[in-house]
Amino acid sequence: MSHGDYKDFFRAACEGDLELVRHHLAQGVDVDFIHPELQSTALVAVLELGRADVAAVLLAHGADPDLLSPLEGLTPRQLGAETPRGRIS
Numbered sequence: 342m343s344h345g346d347y348k349d350f351f352r353a354a355c356e357g358d359l360e361l362v363r364h365h366l367a368q369g370v371d372v373d374f375i376h377p378e379l380q381s382t383a384l385v386a387v388l389e390l391g392r393a394d395v396a397a398v399l400l401a402h403g404a405d406p407d408l409l410s411p412l413e414g415l416t417p418r419q420l421g422a423e424t425p426r427g428r429i430s
Contacts (some may be wrong), residue, residue: 351376354383354395362398372404375411384417385410 350365366372375382384404387395396417400406406418413420 347371347374348376351383351386354387354392354399357389357392357395359395359398362395366398367396372399372402373408379406380412381409381415382408382410384408385413385415385420386419389413400423 344358344366347370350362350370353365354386372384373382379386382404384396384399384406387399396404404417406421407416409416410420
């Protein structure tokens with residue numbers, strides 16, 4: 342596995358690869374980093390994909406539910422309020 346590459350972390354999060362997500366987090370990837378090309382946070386991306394299991398891991402590792410994701414113009418909390426399966430409490 343790589344040593345905490347953000348783009349690989351983002352891909353793993355979107356694909357639901359929890360083992361690789363945890364690996365990157367352990368290697369120091371910033372859980373709130375905004376993807377440079379997609380202009381989205383991993384938390385918003387996984388909520389849009391309905392990956393509540395990954396969202397829970399990201400939140401447990403300190404992801405900010407109130408951080409605005411530029412592409413969507415929403416915070417994870419706002420998106421969760423719009424998407425019942427992705428609700429953030």
